[in-house]
Amino acid sequence: MRLLIIEDNPDIVANLYEFFEPKGYVLDSASNGYTGLGLAAQHQYDAVVLDLMLPGLNGLELCQKLRNVLNLATPVLMLTARDTLADKVSGFDAGADDYLVKPFSLVELDIRLKALVRRARGSSTASTVLRVGELSFDTSTYTATRAGKPVVLTKTGYVLLRCLMREAPRLVPRDMLEQEVWGDDRPDSDALRTHLHALRQALDKPFPFAMLRTVPGIGYKLLSHDDAH
Incomplete structure (x- = not known):
């Protein structure tokens, strides 16, 4: 599975690499929204893990561009400290497929990503x-x-x-x-x-x-x- 991590906290990014790479995942990462958008436009990913609070282009704006500008159907999981219902509604309205609040379990993140990718592949195989x-x-x-x-x-x-x-x-x-x-x-x-x-x-x-x-x-x-x- 190939993941795009868009997150500006280097400790979180390092933890994700340490957890996922030994499992065979291939990871690319970006520390700001514009770099993340560029990577998403250039490469094909199985899923995107997206922080909300990003420099340059925030996570909501970036998710909207992934959907409306790049026309990508790639599953997007928002990973953020914002935990109110209004924040979650905003995330889903922007085009996110799932929402996980920090601090989070790496095992739970893995399970959620696998489920998202399974559903995406199942819905796309027909065409x-x-x-x-x-x-x-x-x-x-x-x-x-x-x-x-x-x-x-x-x-x-x-x-x-x-x-x-x-x-x-x-x-x-x-x-x-x-x-x-x-x-x-x-x-x-x-x-x-x-x-x-x-x-x-x-x-x-x-x-x-x-x-x-x-x-x-x-x-x-x-x-x-x-x-x-």
């Missing part, structure tokens, strides 16, 4: 077709094709493909792929390598160049062109 170069994947029917030819995978293979295509051409760390497939209940054996081998056989073997690339010791990425390294 989502992912494309990377000549590769297309309809996540509503689990139908993948490359250059018009079917790519037939196992259920786990489709989950890996969806994650790689969603992040492409960015590098996807091994931990992120394992989190995507198994959550926190990861197998002891190197099952990920086996599944990726099967994905590579189906995705690349019949074609003139390999889209799935390995970065040794770090992770994997999908590239749309043979000359892109």
Whole structure:
């Protein structure tokens, strides 16, 4: 899962990185609203954790811009010390999906984010077709094709493909792929390598160049062109 943290308290940001990165999450962070808006415009995130009291552009204004200017449906969880009902109503009216009051439990934040992402993915799969170069994947029917030819995978293979295509051409760390497939209940054996081998056989073997690339010791990425390294 890839998260955007927009928070100006460095201690909170450090705690979030320390908690989430070992779980396989990929985090980007911004300490002010304008930087956060720029990151949201440039990259695709599974969820945004947003503080209300931010320099430059406050959290309410930023959330409104995410929805109304960038037209993003990315789940937004507001993380703030403001705890009145009026504050919460303002947050939801601005486009937030959830609201967690400081001080907060990191475990509860994790649970809430997972629930938000599950709901978002469930509501979007009906009309989502992912494309990377000549590769297309309809996540509503689990139908993948490359250059018009079917790519037939196992259920786990489709989950890996969806994650790689969603992040492409960015590098996807091994931990992120394992989190995507198994959550926190990861197998002891190197099952990920086996599944990726099967994905590579189906995705690349019949074609003139390999889209799935390995970065040794770090992770994997999908590239749309043979000359892109």
